[in-house]
Amino acid sequence: MSQTLIQLQGVGVRIAGQAVLQDVQLSVQPGQIVTLIGPNGAGKTTLVRAVLGLLKVDTGSVWRKPKLRVGYMPQKLHVDPTLPLSVLRFLRLVPSVDRTRALSALAEVGAAQVIDSPLQGISGGELQRVLLARALLREPELLVLDEPVQGVDVSGQAELYRLITRLRDRHGCGVLMVSHDLHLVMSTTDQVVCLNRHVCCSGHPEQVSGDPAFVELFGQDAKALAVYHHRHDHEHDLHGQVLPDAPAAGLRIHGAVQPHVHGDDCKHA
Known part of the structure; x- marks a missing residue:
């Protein structure tokens, strides 16, 4: 536990008599990006509130590193x-x-x-x-990001996810992120936790995307998710415009088909 930032064990939450979370296990280490995915009503926001100490859990425990920032x-x-x-x-x-x-x-x-x-x-x-x-x-030692690309267009979303990765690398902080953007977030995270009131599956993105529980939750189209490398020879500004003389950046995106209009050199893995 000396390196752990947060540790949830057997966490359960009931609201108005209904089970919102059941037997949830979760941990975040320094320098690790953990992403919560799941459908609406899966309990993602409730879990974040429990992590932040804004909500008392009914069962299980939430441990935080002492004086965690x-x-x-x-x-x-x-x-x-x-x-x-x-x-x-x-x-x-x-x-x-x-x-x-x-x-x-x-x-x-x-x-x-x-x-x-x-x-x-x-x-x-x-x-x-x-x-x-x-x-x-x-x-912060831990960044908690709830839908960090809310209201941002696709090119801006990709750049924000790359920014989050750079901030993690620069500061060495752990990141707990909630997202619905499966095709983008799968390439920018170390561990995915698929939540539907309980943890359906968890692990590295490639493992989770092939898990039967993931496919059952997100439908047969989830089977089409595949990894490829998308190598940019430029970067975008806040509005999606190409920045002049920007250094090259790499982006791994999961998705069967990703439309591309910038003329980048795409290399498939």
Whole structure:
């Protein structure tokens, strides 16, 4: 347990008399990306709330590393349109954050240019990066990301997932991520946990995608998921536009067919 960040054993939760989670086992290690997948109503958000200590479990145990620093990125953020809140003021709601720290965090996620923009006026991709910067300002040992690419187009989603991987590599933090984007997230995670109130299957992405429980849960089309390498000779900005003189980046995507309009050199594995 010395290296473990969180450990759930036999966790069960009942809400209004109904079993929402049953006998869930889960752990996250430093430098590991663990992704929760599952249909709506599978208990993913409930499990995240249990991990964060916002919800008391009815059975089992939730262990956290003592004094564990957690950075949380919510699925949605609603800000009243009449509230005069800039990105900088939003980030400074985190204790001990000044403009220099806020700008550094935004630069790390590729959103430094929005620091003085109204929070309500930035794009979906920019907002997700701001929320990620806010999570990083807590200097987390564990990042908990609930649908981190919500409201972002496909090219922006791929870049955000690559960014999350780079942040993991740079900071050595563990990542617990909730996602519905199977074809993208399967290539950017170390372990997949397929949840449907209980853990249906778990393991490396290639193992899970071929598991009968996974196929039963997501349908026969899930059998078509396959791994191939998609090698970019460019990167995209927040809006999906090609960045000039950007270094090459590699992306592994699971999917039978991925449309491509940028003229990249695709090599299939």
